[in-house]
Amino acid sequence: xxxxxxxxxxxxxxxxxxxxxxxxxxxxxxxxxxxxxxxxxxxxxxxxxxxxxxxxxxxxxxxxxxxxxxxxxxxxxxxxxxxxxxxxxxxxxxxxxxxxxxxxxxxxxxxxxxxxxxxxxxxxxxxxxxxxxxxxxxxxxxxxxxxxxxxxxxxxxxxxxxxxxxxxxxxxxxxxxxxxxxxxxxxxxxxxxxxxxxxxxxxxxxxxxxxxxxxxxxxxxxxxxxxxxxxxxxxxxxxxxxxxxxxxxxxxxxxxxxxxxxxxxxxxxxxxxxxxxxxxxxxxxxxxxxxxxxxxxxxxxxxxxxxxxxxxxxxxxxxxxxxxxxxxxxxxxxxxxxxxxxxxxxxxxxxxxxxxxxxxxxxxxxxxxxxxxxxxxxxxxxxxxxxxxxxxxxxxxxxxxxxxxxxxxxxxxxxxxxxxxxxxxxxxxxxxxxxxxxxxxxxxxxxxxxxxxxxxxxxxxxxxxx
RNA sequence: GUCCCUAUCGUCUAGCCUGGCCCAGGACACUAGCCUUUCACGCUAGCGACGGGGGUUCAAAUCCCCCUGGGGACGCCA
Numbered sequence: 001x002x003x004x005x006x007x008x009x010x011x012x013x014x015x016x017x018x019x020x021x022x023x024x025x026x027x028x029x030x031x032x033x034x035x036x037x038x039x040x041x042x043x044x045x046x047x048x049x050x051x052x053x054x055x056x057x058x059x060x061x062x063x064x065x066x067x068x069x070x071x072x073x074x075x076x077x078x079x080x081x082x083x084x085x086x087x088x089x090x091x092x093x094x095x096x097x098x099x100x101x102x103x104x105x106x107x108x109x110x111x112x113x114x115x116x117x118x119x120x121x122x123x124x125x126x127x128x129x130x131x132x133x134x135x136x137x138x139x140x141x142x143x144x145x146x147x148x149x150x151x152x153x154x155x156x157x158x159x160x161x162x163x164x165x166x167x168x169x170x171x172x173x174x175x176x177x178x179x180x181x182x183x184x185x186x187x188x189x190x191x192x193x194x195x196x197x198x199x200x201x202x203x204x205x206x207x208x209x210x211x212x213x214x215x216x217x218x219x220x221x222x223x224x225x226x227x228x229x230x231x232x233x234x235x236x237x238x239x240x241x242x243x244x245x246x247x248x249x250x251x252x253x254x255x256x257x258x259x260x261x262x263x264x265x266x267x268x269x270x271x272x273x274x275x276x277x278x279x280x281x282x283x284x285x286x287x288x289x290x291x292x293x294x295x296x297x298x299x300x301x302x303x304x305x306x307x308x309x310x311x312x313x314x315x316x317x318x319x320x321x322x323x324x325x326x327x328x329x330x331x332x333x334x335x336x337x338x339x340x341x342x343x344x345x346x347x348x349x350x351x352x353x354x355x356x357x358x359x360x361x362x363x364x365x366x367x368x369x370x371x372x373x374x375x376x377x378x379x380x381x382x383x384x385x386x387x388x389x390x391x392x393x394x395x396x397x398x399x400x401x402x403x404x405x406x407x408x409x410x411x412x413x414x415x416x417x418x419x420x421x422x423x424x425x426x427x428x429x430x431x432x433x434x435x436x437x438x439x440x441x442x443x444x445x446x447x448x449x450x451x452x453x454x455x456x457x458x459x460x461x462x463x464x465x466x
Numbered sequence: 467g468u469c470c471c472u473a474u475c476g477u478c479u480a481g482c483c484u485g486g487c488c489c490a491g492g493a494c495a496c497u498a499g500c501c502u503u504u505c506a507c508g509c510u511a512g513c514g515a516c517g518g519g520g521g522u523u524c525a526a527a528u529c530c531c532c533c534u535g536g537g538g539a540c541g542c543c544a
Contacts, residue, residue: 043544103541230537262478291478292470
C-alpha cells in the first residue's frame with residue numbers, strides 16, 4: 001500500500017474556524033495514525049477574495065492546535081503554470097473546450113432549467129463550436145455521462161449520476177486563472193494525496209472531481225465526507241454562533257488540548273471514551289469512528305472539557321499561560337508566585353481567563369483592591385469587624401505564615417472564643433480578597449503573604465459601614 | 467424547483483454493518499443529597515432518547531419500504 005497522504009486546503013478568505021479546524025484535525029490524525037504525511041495547501045485561486053493576512057491567520061490557528069504539516073504551505077497562486085499544462089492536456093484530448101458564452105447567457109440557461117424543473121446547468125452551446133482562445137473565452141470541461149460511484153470513507157457506498165451532478169463547468173476563467181475543481185484535482189494528484197477528508201458540502205463536487213481524475217488519467221484517491229457542524233439553532237455555524245476563528249477561543253482562555261479533544265469528539269467516537277491525549281488519538285483514530293450525521297457546536301461542553309484539562313495540566317504548563325492572560329488585565333507576577341496560585345485555581349477555573357480574573361486580587365496593590373459592596377455588607381458588620389480586628393492582632397504576632405501555622409493559630413482562636421469557624425472565615429476572606437468567595441482560607445492567606453494580608457485587613461476595618 | 471446527505475436523552479455519543487446480552491450504556495448540562503470555612507472540586511442518586519407508519523422475523527434501536535423533520539449542493543466562490 002502506498003504511503004498515506006492527506007491534506008488540508010483552506011481558502012484564505014477567512015479565519016480558521018471551528019469546522020475547518022475539525023476537518024484539518026481529522027486529516028492530520030488520519031495521516032499520523034497511518035504513518036503518512038500531511039500537506040497544507042492554501043487555495044487562493046480567487047485572488048479577489050484571498051488575502052495574505054488570512055493565510056497567516058490560518059497558519060497561526062493550525063500552529064496553536066498543534067497540527068503540524070510535512071509539506072507546504074503551498075500557494076495555488078504559485079502553481080498557475082501547472083494548472084495551465086493540465087488544461088492544455090484536457091483541451092488536446094477533447095475533454096475540454098473553449099466557450100464564449102457570457103455570464104448573462106449562462107444565467108439565462110440556468111434560469112430556464114430551473115423553470116423546467118431540472119438541475120440548472122450550462123447547456124453545452126459551445127461544445128461543438130471549436131472555438132480557440134480569445135478575449136472573454138473560458139475553458140469548460142466536457143461533462144461525462146453514466147454513473148459515478150465510490151466507497152466513501154464516512155458514508156459508505158455512494159453513487160451519483162454524472163448527468164445530474166456535473167455540467168460543463170468552467171476550468172479556467174476568462175481572466176486566465178484556474179478554478180477550484182481543476183486546481184484541487186491537479187494539486188491532489190501532483191502532491192500524491194491518497195485520502196481526502198472534507199466537509200459534506202463538497203459531496204456534490206465529488207463527481208466533478210472524479211470525472212477530472214478520469215479525464216486526466218490519475219489514480220483515484222479515497223474520499224470521506226464528514227457532516228457539517230451546526231450552531232445551537234441547527235443552522236450552519238456562522239459568526240452569530242461564535243464560529244469565530246479558533247484563535248478567538250484562545251483569547252477566551254481555552255487550552256488547545258481541550259479544543260482538540262472537544263473537536264475530535266464532535267463527529268468521531270471511540271466507544272465510551274471521552275478524554276483522549278494527542279498520542280492516544282494518533283493511536284486510535286480510524287475513519288470508521290467518523291459519524292455520518294451532523295452535530296451541534298456546544299460551548300458548554302467545550303467549557304467542561306477545558307475545565308478538565310485545566311485540572312489535569314501540570315502546574316508548570318499553566319504558569320506561563322496564566323501570565324499571558326494576566327497581562328491582558330494589566331497584571332504581572334513572577335513565576336514562583338504564579339506556581340503557588342495556579343494549583344488553587346485548577347479545580348475552580350473553567351477557562352484561563354476566569355483563572356486570571358479570579359486570582360487577580362493576589363496581585364493587585366492593596367489600595368487597588370475593590371471591595372464588593374454586597375460582600376462587605378453581609379460579612380463585615382460591626383460584630384464581624386470586632387472579630388476581624390482580633391484575628392488581625394493574632395496574625396500580627398504569627399511568625400510563620402504557612403498554611404499549617406495559620407490553620408493551627410486560627411483553630412485555636414476559634415476554640416478559645418467558642419466561635420464557629422465560619423464566623424471568622426468570611427470576614428477575613430472578604431477583607432483580604434474583596435469578595436465572598438475564594439480558595440481555602442489558609443492557602444489564600446499563605447500565598448498572599450503576611451504583609452498584604454495584614455494591610456488588607458486593616459483597610460477592611462476602615463471601610464465605610466454602608 | 468432538482469439532486470444529494472441525514473435521523474438514539476436538551477447536547478456530544480455507544481449500540482446498528484455481523485437482529486436476541488438494550489424495557490438502550492457513557493459524558494456534558496440540569497435536579498437532589500453528601501462533603502465543607504466561602505466558591506469550586508469530588509462522591510452518590512435522579513431526570514432524560516431509539517421521529518412516525520408499514521413490513522420481514524419466534525425476536526428490530528439494529529434489516530426493507532413510505533412519510534415527516536433537519537441539512538447541503540446546484541457560480542467565470544472554495
